[in-house]
Amino acid sequence: MKFDYLDEAPSQWGECLAKIRQAGHACIELTVLWGAHEQTRGIRDFTKSSRLRLEKLFKEVQQKGLSLELTLGFPPHNETFPSWLMGEKRQALVPLSLKEGRPQGALLTWIPFLSEENFQEGFLGFLSDVFTFVDLYRFPQGPIKRVLFDFAVYEANVNHFEDADFGRALEERYLSIDRLNANYQTLFKNFQSVASKQGFKVLCDKRPWLAAYDYKWVRNRLLSQFRECIARLERTQAVLDLVEMGGNGNTGTYAGGVIADTTLVERIGNAVLPLAIGGYVTSASIRACRLLEFLHHYAGITSPAPSVQAVLCGRYLSRKDFDSLMETLKTGVELHFPFGLPQYDEHLSCYEWHAARKEAQGLKRMISDKWGKSAIWISDPALQEDDSFFHKLENVRSYLMARH
Amino acid sequence: MRTLSKYFTSSLTSEERESLFNSLGLAELEYEFVECAGNAILSRCKPGIKKEVFLEPALLSELLAQPQQYPRVFFRHPPGHLSIEAPCPSFWNQIFPFPFCMLRFLNTEVLEVSPASFHDQLCGLRDAFLALEMKMAESEANVLSVKGLNLVLVFHFVRRKLIRVGVHPGLSPLPEEPKALGEIFGTKVGLFCLHGAVPFPQMKDAITEMIAHSLLITPQNRFREIGL
Numbered sequence: 001m002k003f004d005y006l007d008e009a010p011s012q013w014g015e016c017l018a019k020i021r022q023a024g025h026a027c028i029e030l031t032v033l034w035g036a037h038e039q040t041r042g043i044r045d046f047t048k049s050s051r052l053r054l055e056k057l058f059k060e061v062q063q064k065g066l067s068l069e070l071t072l073g074f075p076p077h078n079e080t081f082p083s084w085l086m087g088e089k090r091q092a093l094v095p096l097s098l099k100e101g102r103p104q105g106a107l108l109t110w111i112p113f114l115s116e117e118n119f120q121e122g123f124l125g126f127l128s129d130v131f132t133f134v135d136l137y138r139f140p141q142g143p144i145k146r147v148l149f150d151f152a153v154y155e156a157n158v159n160h161f162e163d164a165d166f167g168r169a170l171e172e173r174y175l176s177i178d179r180l181n182a183n184y185q186t187l188f189k190n191f192q193s194v195a196s197k198q199g200f201k202v203l204c205d206k207r208p209w210l211a212a213y214d215y216k217w218v219r220n221r222l223l224s225q226f227r228e229c230i231a232r233l234e235r236t237q238a239v240l241d242l243v244e245m246g247g248n249g250n251t252g253t254y255a256g257g258v259i260a261d262t263t264l265v266e267r268i269g270n271a272v273l274p275l276a277i278g279g280y281v282t283s284a285s286i287r288a289c290r291l292l293e294f295l296h297h298y299a300g301i302t303s304p305a306p307s308v309q310a311v312l313c314g315r316y317l318s319r320k321d322f323d324s325l326m327e328t329l330k331t332g333v334e335l336h337f338p339f340g341l342p343q344y345d346e347h348l349s350c351y352e353w354h355a356a357r358k359e360a361q362g363l364k365r366m367i368s369d370k371w372g373k374s375a376i377w378i379s380d381p382a383l384q385e386d387d388s389f390f391h392k393l394e395n396v397r398s399y400l401m402a403r404h
Numbered sequence: 405m406r407t408l409s410k411y412f413t414s415s416l417t418s419e420e421r422e423s424l425f426n427s428l429g430l431a432e433l434e435y436e437f438v439e440c441a442g443n444a445i446l447s448r449c450k451p452g453i454k455k456e457v458f459l460e461p462a463l464l465s466e467l468l469a470q471p472q473q474y475p476r477v478f479f480r481h482p483p484g485h486l487s488i489e490a491p492c493p494s495f496w497n498q499i500f501p502f503p504f505c506m507l508r509f510l511n512t513e514v515l516e517v518s519p520a521s522f523h524d525q526l527c528g529l530r531d532a533f534l535a536l537e538m539k540m541a542e543s544e545a546n547v548l549s550v551k552g553l554n555l556v557l558v559f560h561f562v563r564r565k566l567i568r569v570g571v572h573p574g575l576s577p578l579p580e581e582p583k584a585l586g587e588i589f590g591t592k593v594g595l596f597c598l599h600g601a602v603p604f605p606q607m608k609d610a611i612t613e614m615i616a617h618s619l620l621i622t623p624q625n626r627f628r629e630i631g632l
Contacts, residue, residue, distance in 0.1 A: 007414040007570075078415060078493075078568060086491070102418050103502035105439045105479060108488045184597055240541050274446065276486045286444045287462075293447065294459055 001025040005037055005057050006079065013057060017064040027145070028061065031071040034126045036079040041122065042130050054130075056400035058137040058144070068143040072130060073150035074111075076101025081351030085112040085119060093159035093279060094164050098152060098268050106273050106281075114226060115163040116155055124233060125381040130233035138242060147243045149230075151223060156266045158196075158277050160219045167195035169218040183210060204277060209316040212263045213346050215277050258295055259328075259335075261313035261321065264288035270296060284314075308334045308377075317342035322351060329371040340382030415570050420555055421501040427553035429601030430504065433477040435522065437503035440464045442483030450474065451503055475522035479506050480514055487514055495537040496530070498569040499557070525605060532611040536596070537566065539615050543594040547585060550579050551600035586623035595619040 020028060037052055038044045045052045061068050074080050076099060083292055084095045090113040096104040099111060112119055125206050131147075139145045160166055174180040181188055184206045188194050194203065203211035227245045230236055236243060264285040265272045272292040274285035292313060311325060322345060329335060341353055356364035356378055366376040406485055416424075431452060439446040443464045450456040461467050466488040481487045490611040505619040507517040510523075510530050517523035541564040556575040560568045579585065585593045596618045602610045 004414065007560060093488065099491070102421075105502065106441070106481065108486050109491050110488070111491065274441075274486075279485050279488060281481070281484060281486050283444060286441060286446060289446065290459070290462060297459060299455055315516050402429055403613070 001027050003028045003030055005030065006033065006051060010053065010056070013060050017060055017066060020062045021066055025066070027067045027069055029069045029071060030057075030128055031060075031077065031158070032152075033075075033077055033079045034072075034123055035081045035083070037129075038082045038122060038126055039084075041082065041084045046129065046133070049051075054133050055056070057334070058133065060143060062137070066143060067138075067139065067145045068274075069146045069148065070130075070144060071125065071148045071150055072101060073148075075150045075380075076153075081093075081112050082122065082158075085116075085122070088112055088116050088118060088221065090116050090162040091159070092154065092157040094153050094156050095266060095268060095273050096404075097268075097271065097273070098156050103116050103271065106160065106275065106276075108279060111153065113162050115165075117397055118147055120226075120229070122310060124230065127230060128233055129237040131233070131239050133241065135238045136240060136395070144242065147239065148153065149227070149243070151227075151246060152268075154223060155219070156268065157219065157346060158215075158279065159181055160215070160222060161195050162201070162220050163199060163277065165222060165225070166218055167191040169221045170195055170214065172221070173214065183207070183317045195325070197280070200277045201280050204282050208282040209263055209314060210346065210348070212275050212285065213316075215275075216263065217346075230303040259309055259311045259321075260292060260295060260324065261290075261317055262292070263316075263318065272296070299351050307332070308336055310336050310338060312339060313337075314339060314340050315343045317345065317351075319345040319347075319349075326370075329376070330375045332372065332374055334377060336377040336379075338379045338383045340378060341376075415568070416477065416498065416544070416557070418501060419537055420571060421499065423553055423555065424499060424550065425501055425504065426558070427550045429603065430500075432601075432605050433504075433524060435462050435477055436473075437479070437506070438464070438467065439479045439481070439503075441481040441486065441507075446481070449503065453569050472518070475504070477507065477517075478486075478516040479503075480516060481507065493566055495559075495566050495569075496533060498566065520611070525608075527610075528608040529604075532608040536611055536615055539618060540596075541565070542591040543620060545589045545591055546596065546597070547572075547575065547578070548596045550598045582588040582619055582621055583624070586621040590623055592623070593621045595621060 001023075003016065003020065005013060017028070019151065032054065037046060041263055046054050055208050058068065091110040092113045093108050094111055095253070096107040096109040099109055114120065114123070134144050134147060137144050168191070170180075171177075174191075175181075177190055177194075180186070180191075180194065182204055184207060185331065186202060193199055199217060200211060203214065222234065231243075231245065264275055264282075265288050266275050274281050274289040276285070294326065295312075309328070313321075317325075322342065325335060342351060344350060354366055354368055356366040356376075359365045359377075362380050363376040364380045366378065369375075422431075432448070434452070436448065436458075445462060445464055445467065448458040448467070450458070461470075494508050496503045500507075506515070507526060507530065510517070510526055517526060538544045540559050541561050544561055546559040546561070548559065550557075554576060555571050556578055558570050558572045558575070559566060560570075565574050574588070575585075582595055585595060596614055598610065598614050612632075
């Protein structure tokens, strides 16, 4: 049960919490927003303004016999960011719908950038202060049982080049610029020239899937470093057992029953938006986005324990996702690849497939000793994204439903 | 004071935006919303109480070749790029749900409306809401009550700029004596009452009339306003 203490008069906190308790809830979720508590740079208020008195609130929660789950980070809210950060030079570019927490089409907007020195200094200081309270009011002496982080908005930042470490992280992935140039058929002289909006536009034009994978790989790595920074804070150490940093899994499966490669899109709850690195959007990411919209629209394609699963991917699939598919096969599930089999991983190494045998109904079947009774099915010929794309996809849906 | 903290209003939820939209009668408005980047369609829906999503066609040129059943609103991102909006709370965006909130871009190059008569009607409505915003900007707090809507909206302005729109649980129903609003907020309050849904073409006139009949309430106890 969520409780927004910033929206309630402090004199009403007790009454609201009592009502929540009477309604049978044992735990409340509370979001503590940096922007609300540090309206002036360097002056964090947890005691002066009545609406910001965290200790008073924690005591009220405990008195009502409720437990507490705190959320920190950057959830959609008017007071998520301090206003004094808005004028900083470097900004992150994120989907407006994610920042506002409601649909806004595919529009993007600017928010403060977390690698900015003032940002890091301010936010880490704020966390240190909050963790002091968390340590004092942790369960069982106090009500706080868990502390969660919400970094979702930064997990969809398409302007991460602003991070000075972007080029270095890309170098960690490729080790040498020659390897990157070989994969993309490009002529970059160093990683710093790749780590820019223009550099990635070239990569996106050459190999959209691989560019999307590389961008997300670096973004996830830099966000992990920021999480590690938080974990290393002295104050965090005292409450580390309560803290869950959350993770980012932008590639991977889409929903139970249908496995879809989401490398080319940004997932926002149930909605999907095309991945637009630096604001630049490729036709491949728009197609992937509409494909997932189709899946979402026809939710009936999914089933809790399907014996046949559709795998929607193109010629590329990450090694991690491929391995996960092979594990799925061992559980007796049959996999159907309507768009054909993936051919390359993120290093452009080829996947090895056995010869497929033709079956009736325009299908090829593939078996292996490793898969037991499971099999892989391929549409013959594979679906092409032509004029009748959605019509053909509808046929795949009907086929899968029949197989269930 | 930067925020509306002293009034303790909750931000509008998606459901509340939808309720307001329905109460104004705007949900009856039939049109197609098409978002595209270059020739590729990103999304296409027919808004209404139950939004209908269209999957086909995939290309804008194909859609334009089809006969037009309803008025269409096109949001066009530049080819190959998604549009960027600077973070600034806009009145229209704060109170209306998607996709109607995208009409805040009316008369800009990214938004195109056809036929022209529908465009003109929308412009009329937009102008009426702009006039409402300007009138509201004269007071720090403004209360909007819509007949049939079980919510009272509060608009907070600082230096004529909209800061936040929220709901005030203590104001539903509105006090019988409007003067009480001045005491509740401790500042000048604009009170606007709209008498329920009106057909879309008459909406502009209804809002103009509402502005003309709005009340400006000044608190009697000025000490409260300065926090003494």
